[in-house]
Amino acid sequence: MYPLSAGLYAPRNRWYVAARSSEVSRAPLERFILNEPVVFYRTEAGEPVALAGRCPHRGYPLGRSRIEGDAVICGYHGLRFEADGRCSHIPSQAIIPPNCRVKAYAVVELWDWIWIWPGEAETADLARLPDHQALGLTDPAWIKRPPLYWQVEGRYQLLNDNLLDLSHLTILHADTIGGGDVAGTEERHEEGEGWVRSLRWIPKATVTDWVRKSRGVEGEVDREIMLTFIAPGFHHGHDRYFPAGSDPVKDAPMLDIRIFHAVTPATLTQCHYFASSAVDPATYALSARFPPDPASAIRIFTEDVEAIGEIERLLGAVGEFQELPLRSDVHALRGRRMLENMILAEKPADAGALRSVS
Numbered sequence: 001m002y003p004l005s006a007g008l009y010a011p012r013n014r015w016y017v018a019a020r021s022s023e024v025s026r027a028p029l030e031r032f033i034l035n036e037p038v039v040f041y042r043t044e045a046g047e048p049v050a051l052a053g054r055c056p057h058r059g060y061p062l063g064r065s066r067i068e069g070d071a072v073i074c075g076y077h078g079l080r081f082e083a084d085g086r087c088s089h090i091p092s093q094a095i096i097p098p099n100c101r102v103k104a105y106a107v108v109e110l111w112d113w114i115w116i117w118p119g120e121a122e123t124a125d126l127a128r129l130p131d132h133q134a135l136g137l138t139d140p141a142w143i144k145r146p147p148l149y150w151q152v153e154g155r156y157q158l159l160n161d162n163l164l165d166l167s168h169l170t171i172l173h174a175d176t177i178g179g180g181d182v183a184g185t186e187e188r189h190e191e192g193e194g195w196v197r198s199l200r201w202i203p204k205a206t207v208t209d210w211v212r213k214s215r216g217v218e219g220e221v222d223r224e225i226m227l228t229f230i231a232p233g234f235h236h237g238h239d240r241y242f243p244a245g246s247d248p249v250k251d252a253p254m255l256d257i258r259i260f261h262a263v264t265p266a267t268l269t270q271c272h273y274f275a276s277s278a279v280d281p282a283t284y285a286l287s288a289r290f291p292p293d294p295a296s297a298i299r300i301f302t303e304d305v306e307a308i309g310e311i312e313r314l315l316g317a318v319g320e321f322q323e324l325p326l327r328s329d330v331h332a333l334r335g336r337r338m339l340e341n342m343i344l345a346e347k348p349a350d351a352g353a354l355r356s357v358s
């Protein structure tokens with residue numbers, strides 16, 4: 001489905017961020033993942049559980065039901081489902097049919113996130129988790145901002161596309177992290193197995209008033225922007241400012257901000273957006289001297305969320321359209337193709353990945 005090719009939605013045999021750790025508790029949390037309702041909760045021992053969120057009896061949402069011990073009790077007629085998805089009790093009969101169960105998803109809790117594998121749980125492959133340590137996102141010396149979450153009223157690839165094409169910084173984020181020269185700066189593209197990377201080096205960058213005020217940047221600066229997309233929905237990168245004339249390989253930046261974003265399909269036309277950032281101690285010290293107005297810092301994200309919602313609004317009202325590709329789309333289109341190939345590489349038996357959506 002647009003903006004991917006007809007019939008392609010999302011790969012199932014990959015990890016997606018489903019929730020922030022703090023969101024999953026002893027109370028049920030309903031969240032749609034790849035167009036399926038899922039109920040999340042914690043066992044008494046604190047382990048996260050993800051079960052199919054629709055009761056197989058009459059379809060009542062388990063996300064609106066009750067947790068008892070390690071099980072969820074359907075709020076309609078009381079079927080009890082254990083953490084492995086097995087039904088262990090039916091109030092109205094003694095015999096439990098063997099097919100009375102719900103799918104139990106593979107979940108992993110790592111780096112403040114609850115990750116879910118929408119494919120069959122036994123195929124879950126930990127080697128496919130983006131390793132935050134290897135990405136430099138777990139450096140204890142760095143100061144991490146609390147993770148943020150939005151439910152976006154737009155299909156997930158619109159948000160992936162947004163993060164794959166940073167030329168929008170100049171316009172959409174003109175008042176915050178923009179900078180008139182991002183769009184016009186040549187973008188370098190790198191790629192490998194399951195990832196693509198965009199790099200920009202902007203000598204004597206224009207710096208918005210917001211960055212100067214909130215980050216304490218003075219004088220002429222060079223700016224480096226890097227963002228790596230690890231399909232199907234994880235982006236990490238950095239935004240670094242150097243004194244003008246610096247060598248980004250040898251010289252230390254004055255500001256070093258790492259950013260990570262996770263994009264997860266919710267329904268066909270909605271997605272989950274998780275974001276967080278971390279700064280090095282020097283950047284943190286500067287930010288502490290010039291604290292950013294929290295509302296404007298959040299606006300950097302909501303500007304994207306709102307733009308995606310506007311595009312989805314038109315898609316819903318008047319349908320799909322033929323895009324006009326520009327030179328600045330080359331990197332994003334490579335990212336899309338990589339994702340499409342990932343979907344196509346899944347066996348047709350993984351019906352959810354190739355469900356007939358157009």
Ligand code: FES
Binds near residue numbers: 079
């Ligand atoms: S709908 Fe769940 S027990 Fe009837």
Ligand SMILES: [Fe+2]
Binds near residue numbers: 168169172300
């Ligand atoms: Fe943006």
